[in-house]
Amino acid sequence: MVYLILFLMGISLAFVDNLSDHLGTIFSVSLVFLGCIxxxxxxxxxxxxxRHGRLSGERGLPPLSKWTLLLDSVKLCVVILTGxxxxxxxxxxxxxxxxxxxxALMLLLLLIGIQLRNSGMKLRQILLNPWGLAISLTVMTSSWVGGLAGAWLLNMPLSQGLAFASGNGWYSLSGILISDRLGPxxxxxxxxxxxxxxxxxxxIIPTLMRRHPSCAIGxxxxxxxxxxxxxxxxSxxxxxxxxxxxxxxxxxLAGPVLILSFLSLTA
Incomplete structure (x- = not known):
C-alpha cells in the first residue's frame, strides 16, 4: 500500500502545471522545514x-549495512519517479x-489498525506506556517549534507551518491532505x-540507538x-x-487530526 501511494503521489506530481518551474519552491520549502524540524x-x-538514560541489557543484532539501507531508500525514490x-x-x-x-490512504489506515490488533497490544497498553508516550509528546511539541521556525523563515502563515510539522514522517498522509487544502x-x-x-x-538509527535511544525511536x-x-x-x-x-x-493517530485542524485555521 505504501508503494502504491508513492506511485500515485508521483503521478500527482506529474500533473502539476509547469512542474519544472515549481521544483525550486518545492525543494526549498521541504529543505527548510526538514532542517528546522x-x-x-x-x-x-x-x-x-x-532524563531517561541509555539502553541496558539486551543488545540488538549487528546493524544492517549502509548499502542495504541505501537500497531501501532508492526503492522509494524509484517508485516515485516511476509514477x-x-x-x-x-x-x-x-x-x-x-x-x-x-x-488508498483509507485502506492503509484500515490495514494499520488490523496490524495493531494482530500484534496483541491492547489500547490500554498503548496509552499507558510512559516512555513511548513521552517520546510521542516530545516529538509533537518539538515538531511544532520547528514548524513555526520554518514558517517564519519562509514568511508563511504559522498555521501552515504547524500543519507541515504535524506529518511526523507520514508522507503518504501529509502529501495528500496538504495538497487538497494548499495545492499540489x-x-x-x-x-x-x-x-x-x-x-x-x-x-541514523543504528548510530543513535545505544547512547540516545529516544532520539533513535522518536x-x-x-x-x-x-x-x-x-x-x-x-539496533x-x-x-x-x-x-x-x-x-x-x-x-x-494524532497526525490526520492535527494536520486538518491546523489547515482549518488557514485563511
Missing amino acids: TLANLAGLWLLDA ILAGQFLDEEWFAVDTLSEW VLGSAAFLNDLARELVAIL YGGATAMDFTLPVLQR GGVSVVPVAIVSGFILS
Whole structure:
C-alpha cells in the first residue's frame, strides 16, 4: 500500500502545471522545514534521553549495512519517479489520482489498525506506556517549534507551518491532505519533507540507538511502528519494540487530526 501511494503521489506530481518551474519552491520549502524540524526534534529528544538514560541489557543484532539501507531508500525514490513517468502518459481529466490516493490512504489506515490488533497490544497498553508516550509528546511539541521556525523563515502563515510539522514522517498522509487544502506545490513539499525524514531516520538509527535511544525511536515519527521498526529492533533489540509501536501509534493517530485542524485555521 505504501508503494502504491508513492506511485500515485508521483503521478500527482506529474500533473502539476509547469512542474519544472515549481521544483525550486518545492525543494526549498521541504529543505527548510526538514532542517528546522530535525534540529528541534533531536534537541527535545536529547533532553528526554538525559532524563531517561541509555539502553541496558539486551543488545540488538549487528546493524544492517549502509548499502542495504541505501537500497531501501532508492526503492522509494524509484517508485516515485516511476509514477512521475507514468503521469506523462495519463490524462488528468479521466485519471482521478486524488480520489484514488484518498481511497488508498483509507485502506492503509484500515490495514494499520488490523496490524495493531494482530500484534496483541491492547489500547490500554498503548496509552499507558510512559516512555513511548513521552517520546510521542516530545516529538509533537518539538515538531511544532520547528514548524513555526520554518514558517517564519519562509514568511508563511504559522498555521501552515504547524500543519507541515504535524506529518511526523507520514508522507503518504501529509502529501495528500496538504495538497487538497494548499495545492499540489506545497503538498509536494510536505510529501518530500516527510519522505526525507524517513530516509534520514533509517540511516541514523543504528548510530543513535545505544547512547540516545529516544532520539533513535522518536525521530522516525509515525514510521516507528512500521517502516523503521525493523531497523529499530535490529539496533536496539526486542525491548524497544513496544516503545516504538506506542510512540508510532500515538503519532499516527494524532497526525490526520492535527494536520486538518491546523489547515482549518488557514485563511
